[in-house]
Amino acid sequence: MSEEAADADATDADVLDDLFAVIEDRKETLPADSYTTTLFTDEKGENLVLEKLGEETTEVILAAKDDDHEELAHEAADVVYHLLVLLSMKGMTLDDLRAELAERR
């Protein structure tokens, strides 16, 4: 574990659930000035998410090749955020992801 990760507060353990809850709330309430809202309201929103996943995944690969841990964490977070938005768009939840991962243990 990196020093930065080790320093993270214990409550950060819930960060994925918290982020998914925020995404679900944006989908429900559609506040202005929210990037997430634009993804849910733009008629091309799903395509935007899919394009972002492609772009950010490429950036993950480049950061990994450069062995740039800070950039890798940044780009991986972009991928995870857009992946969670995609799951929400499809009416899925983090539990679907957990169930799939758990089946592989």
Ligand SMILES: N=c1c2ncn([C@@H]3O[C@H](COP(=O)(O)OP(=O)(O)OP(=O)(O)O)[C@@H](O)[C@H]3O)c2ncn1[C@@H]1O[C@H](COP(=O)(O)O)[C@@H](O)[C@H]1O
């Ligand atoms: N985790 C994220 C998150 N990750 C990425 N993004 C957005 O996704 C977009 C990615 O586009 P870019 O590729 O241009 O990103 P970039 O980082 O500028 O570019 P690169 O560094 O990847 O090259 C940017 O607009 C980012 O702001 C996110 N936008 C929102 N969130 C979370 O969602 C919550 C709700 O945000 P809003 O909907 O904006 O209120 C926030 O509190 C955050 O926790």
